[in-house]
Amino acid sequence: MKYEFTIFGSGISAKITSCLLARNGFNVCLISDKDEKQETPNTNLVTFLSSGSLNYLSLMLPEVQLFNKSPEIKIIKCELNSLNEKKSQPIEFKSGEEENLGKIIKNSYIEELLDKEIHQLRNIHMINSTQLKITEKNSDSVKLKLVNGENIETEIFILSSTKRDIAEQTKINFIKKDLEQQALSISIKGDIKNINCAFQKFTSNGPIALLPYSKDEASVVWSLRNGSQILLKDKDKLTQILNNHLKEHITSFKIESIEKHKLQFIYAKNLFYKNTVLIGNVAHNIHPIAGQGLNLSIKDIALFLKQINKYVSLGYKLNDQMILEEFEMKRKLDNTAYSFGTFTLNGILSSNNKFVNNTTHKGLGLVGKSKFLKKLFVRSATGKDFFKTF
């Protein structure tokens, strides 16, 4: 079979890319890298979707308006604790009167909505293959061989799987680093003081984020060094520890579930090689400290689609290298800034060095006092400027 686009992956990025390309009339093959019998894992992870990402997705996929029920995040409060944990320094990032910063949505809900959409779109052909081999790359197409021996030919191949071996076939170079941290993802139910406020506290053990996604439900994401004793605590002990950190924001809470996610840094030096394009965590897997991983991928997908539509309407071939070169060039700065920015920020904020800690306090004090800097951070994190032209 020959397709215009073939996407390999089963994450949220692969699904959004498939839906948007199909909605724009392209003929799409979505190859899930999961076994046919393997069900989508019911993760308790949530995602902060920026107002820019949400507005864009609801324009392109009207079903996303179902997220309207989720509370709007209008304030992000941050608190930096010094090494002695006695002094704390608050910073508040606020949206304008009429706007919001974004919403916290359960990943399982995003997946459910996208799965429904994929099954309704007639120009998405779904296949399962846990692995694949790129057998030929020429200027017109990429040829793929699936586990069951089936051959696929496609004008553009989109790799959205972080499975080993496949990215290596693309000749793209990656910077990969095990962050030697794990994120505890904890879903809790309790009395949330302000459902429109997300809170992040930088403790000497690592950053804890409180992310409310309904009137009495929130997710706590705590990034901890491997070997941290907190990773071993049971529900009761963890409830006590969290209560100490979060009591001003949530009370009488109960832990519903706990998951551990290994944190790894991935940065692809290029977003394409010949007719193969990288989309999602495979292109940039960043620390969750800034809540921007999926938001970055949505910006990549939006620009990719815009470039394709623009040049195809001018009569260019789908896989004209100029389209892909321009796509990569336009996304380089933002992706690099967030990838290495979050990497560095995580290093600075988790440092136990007194000098680094004091300097960070002073630096953040300046950010906290500067309306201009805070506005700049908000504009970037909401994706407002980027999505203005979509």
Ligand SMILES: Cc1cc2nc3c(=O)[nH]c(=O)nc-3n(C[C@H](O)[C@H](O)[C@H](O)COP(=O)(O)OP(=O)(O)OC[C@H]3O[C@@H](n4cnc5c(N)ncnc54)[C@H](O)[C@@H]3O)c2cc1C
């Ligand atoms: C704790 C945490 C909190 C986060 N919070 C936010 C947030 O607030 N805002 C935000 O924008 N982003 C956030 N992110 C990032 C966000 O979850 C991802 O960017 C998003 O899920 C998109 O993933 P993806 O589809 O690109 O890739 P993935 O979900 O990683 O999927 C890629 C593909 O790789 C395959 N795969 C991956 N690993 C394996 C493996 N070991 N074995 C087999 N197959 C594998 C999967 O099957 C899938 O096909 C967070 C991430 C974490 C871990």
